[in-house]
Amino acid sequence: MQLPPPPRDILKDSTLFLDLDGTLLDIAERPDDVAVEPETRVLLEALARTLEGRIAIVSGRSLEQLDAILGDCATAIALSGSHGVEHRWNGIHARPERPGSLDAVAERLHEFARHWPGVIIEEKSFGVGLHYRMAPAAEEMASALAGSLAGEFGLHLQRGKMVVELRVGGRDKGAAVASFMRRAPMAGTLPLFAGDDLTDEPAFSTVRDLGGHGILIGEQRATSASYGLPSPKRLRQWLMEAIQ
Incomplete structure (x- = not known):
């Protein structure tokens, strides 16, 4: 429509x-x-x-x-x-207050990005984004990793256009x-x-x-x-x- x-x-x-x-x-x-x-x-x-x-x-x-x-x-x-x-x-x-868990999440995502040229990690005040616009083949693995980290660290998983973000929820x-x-x-x-x-x-x-x-x-x-x-x-x- x-x-x-x-x-x-x-x-x-x-x-x-x-x-x-x-x-x-x-x-x-x-x-x-x-x-x-x-x-x-x-x-x-x-x-x-x-x-x-x-x-x-x-x-x-x-x-x-x-x-x-x-x-x-x-x-x-x-x-x-x-x-x-x-x-x-x-x-x-x-x-x-910014949770310290975001630092651990950022470290894990940077490690992932080292194996995927074109993947960009965006660190924010209350979240960490994983952008795969320049590496679309990484989408499935990026989504799986983000989902796993969200559960492990008690963060909200936010999906967007060619990006997954782990952030403070609520x-x-x-x-x-x-x-x-x-x-x-x-x-x-x-x-x-x-x-x-x-x-x-x-x-x-x-x-x-x-x-x-x-x-x-x-x-x-x-x-x-x-x-x-x-x-x-x-x-x-x-x-x-x-x-x-």
């Missing part, structure tokens, strides 16, 4: 939640290669002004990674990182959206969430339950989103058009 594009006026008086990789920004083969063009920084700042602060990035990236990618404009918007585990908004920085992007929506100025508005991956489905379900809408970016699939756009570039164009 092909989802319709979102109407332009749907952004008015709403709260906007954006995933980063594959949604606002194009996916890169290497996580460290993702970059924000100057035009996108200007767009985020314009959205923050137009929506009067009702905008948040909700990402699997850590807050440190989001700061490095977004630069100064990261201070103008609310941030939720590590799949809803950590948050920063209006000077408040909330995060749990939260997801839907929980992050729900937390933001309980606070002013977001409370009482309708939420919109744009995302591309299976990791965004909890957020799509949450905004739907709150009377809002999800926007699926990229390839169409079974989803709780109401609308769809074909690419991050088209989302950026739609956002710019919606605030003009």
Whole structure:
């Protein structure tokens, strides 16, 4: 089923939640290669002004990674990182203690990567990702190893596009959206969430339950989103058009 594009006026008086990789920004083969063009920084700042602060990035990236990618404009918007585990908004920085088990997991995954050229290990504040986009033949063994480590260390196994991640559990992007929506100025508005991956489905379900809408970016699939756009570039164009 092909989802319709979102109407332009749907952004008015709403709260906007954006995933980063594959949604606002194009996916890169290497996580460290993702970059924000100057035009996108200007767009985020314009959205923050137009929506009067009702905008948040909700990402699997850590807050440190989001700061490095977004630069100064990261201070103008609310941030939720590590799949809803950590948050920063209006000077408040909330995060749990990092479990030491992640260091042991990272060591095991780096050992796996040494035998698979093209596999990349991404260490985050509250998770460790194993990317096999450049080594697709590693998918089966990567998934099996990640599942085994999740059980051994009591971590949550998060699957995404050409990546498996072991992370702190108990939260997801839907929980992050729900937390933001309980606070002013977001409370009482309708939420919109744009995302591309299976990791965004909890957020799509949450905004739907709150009377809002999800926007699926990229390839169409079974989803709780109401609308769809074909690419991050088209989302950026739609956002710019919606605030003009």
